Amino acid sequence: MEISIFEAIGPIMVGPSSSHTAGAARLGRMAAKLTGQPFHHVDFGLHGSFAKTYQGHGTDLALVAGVLGMRQDDERLRDSFKLAKEQGLTYHFYETEISGAHENTVCMSFLLEDGTTREIIGSSIGGGQIKICSIDGFPLEMSLNMTTLLVINRDTKGIMYQIARILAANDINIATIKLTRQEKGAMACCVIETDSDITGSVLRELQEIPAVQTVKLIN
Numbered sequence: 001m002e003i004s005i006f007e008a009i010g011p012i013m014v015g016p017s018s019s020h021t022a023g024a025a026r027l028g029r030m031a032a033k034l035t036g037q038p039f040h041h042v043d044f045g046l047h048g049s050f051a052k053t054y055q056g057h058g059t060d061l062a063l064v065a066g067v068l069g070m071r072q073d074d075e076r077l078r079d080s081f082k083l084a085k086e087q088g089l090t091y092h093f094y095e096t097e098i099s100g101a102h103e104n105t106v107c108m109s110f111l112l113e114d115g116t117t118r119e120i121i122g123s124s125i126g127g128g129q130i131k132i133c134s135i136d137g138f139p140l141e142m143s144l145n146m147t148t149l150l151v152i153n154r155d156t157k158g159i160m161y162q163i164a165r166i167l168a169a170n171d172i173n174i175a176t177i178k179l180t181r182q183e184k185g186a187m188a189c190c191v192i193e194t195d196s197d198i199t200g201s202v203l204r205e206l207q208e209i210p211a212v213q214t215v216k217l218i219n
Helices: 005-009 018-035 049-053 059-067 075-086 159-169 200-207
Strands: 039-048 090-095 104-112 117-126 129-135 138-142 147-154 174-181 187-194 212-218
Touching: 018 049, 018 059, 018 104, 018 117, 018 129, 018 212, 039 049, 039 059, 049 104, 059 075, 059 090, 059 104, 138 147, 138 174, 138 187, 147 159, 159 174, 159 187, 159 200, 200 212
Parallel strands: 039 090
Antiparallel strands: 039 104, 104 117, 117 129, 129 138, 147 187, 147 212, 174 187
């Protein structure tokens, strides 16, 4: 079995746990980025080990810190509840069961300022590493260790060609592509990992594709 040094010693972080604290903070931060809009309330549904030990391991503090934009090594993590109050962010924790999910999984429901919600489910899989499992019901598998594009679009012919053509024209190499859809002709979701960062001008080109509804980027 191959084990990396990162998995053995874990990330630079505010403790006590790489899975329950550092991973939770990263989950919250990446989920907040994926919402793409301002929000003022978050419900955290905790599954498995997260649900049983979240207060003792600081998972609750870490998740709130993450959605406020803090990294896992930010010394302010321990004061995240106070900082959330100062910034007008409210939150709620509850225990839940998510079928087939990793033991360290959280369902985050963001109440956006336009009145809509965005649901993101993610898991902390060890050593500070995470996996985004679904967004608004779309099953995904996003590690966010590389530059990642999330494209929500209508399921139409040629959409992948149009996306790939724009990336190639901007000298961006695609590392991986993962596709899923609700049903034929309905909404689809495309996750693309690339070997280089993507600029705002490329995002605007992608957004102009008629079938594309939204484009989210994490560099």
